Amino acid sequence: MSGIEQVADVLKLLGDKNRLTIVALLKEKELCVCDIVDVLQTSQPNISQHMRKLKDGGLVKERKSGQWVYYSLNVQDKPYIAEILKEIPSQDNMPSSVCEENECCN
């Protein structure tokens, strides 16, 4: 069961622009770290640390394949997150076409 503290912790995770953008991106499809680095235009360690927080908070799960780590959403048990993501315009999610090309994962 989710107490008020657990909900607050989840919202704190989503209360960061980069992490909220990552979660919105993952709503579309799973992505590897380098995809996210390309889209958010920040450093690889920065994204790596955000992904760890999201994973520790139970919001994403990972799948390793070769040298890549693919992250995907793991929020079936938190329906309010779907409502939050409805509020985010999709053009904000995918600021460039980088993600479609998946350059770093070819």
Added chain:
Amino acid sequence: MSGIEQVADVLKLLGDKNRLTIVALLKEKELCVCDIVDVLQTSQPNISQHMRKLKDGGLVKERKSGQWVYYSLNVQDKPYIAEILKEIPSQDNMPSSVCEENECCN
């Protein structure tokens, strides 16, 4: 329109246990600062500062009456907040009967 940054700012506000509890309390009825101080068992300035953040973030509105300031929710335009509050068990909202008695506002 609410961009991703605006949503993140709202979630950051709700990502604090005290503020989330306050919002959950206000879902039931409007409350004055001293009511909230009683329920959350913290200092008056602490609550006052949280209320200012919630007000600046547009989540609550205030109504002054005599020496009291009553706060109420102002989240009609943010349906995802209702979904978040559904996740919070109501026994966590009202940890004591203090709020029912409204001691400080008599």
Added chain:
DNA sequence: TTCATAAATAAGCAATTAATTATATAATGA
């Protein structure tokens, strides 16, 4: 006016946070 109560503001501080840089680990292929 004086006193009491409610709330806001200001200043200070300890803890947390997001980011950077540097380094380490791991997998792939030459």
Added chain:
DNA sequence: TCATTATATAATTAATTGCTTATTTATGAA
């Protein structure tokens, strides 16, 4: 083996945050 790529970890720093204490403002009553 060695080099390259993807990711994680560690250490550092600057900025933010939540809280405390002290003070101020404002309202109402004696």
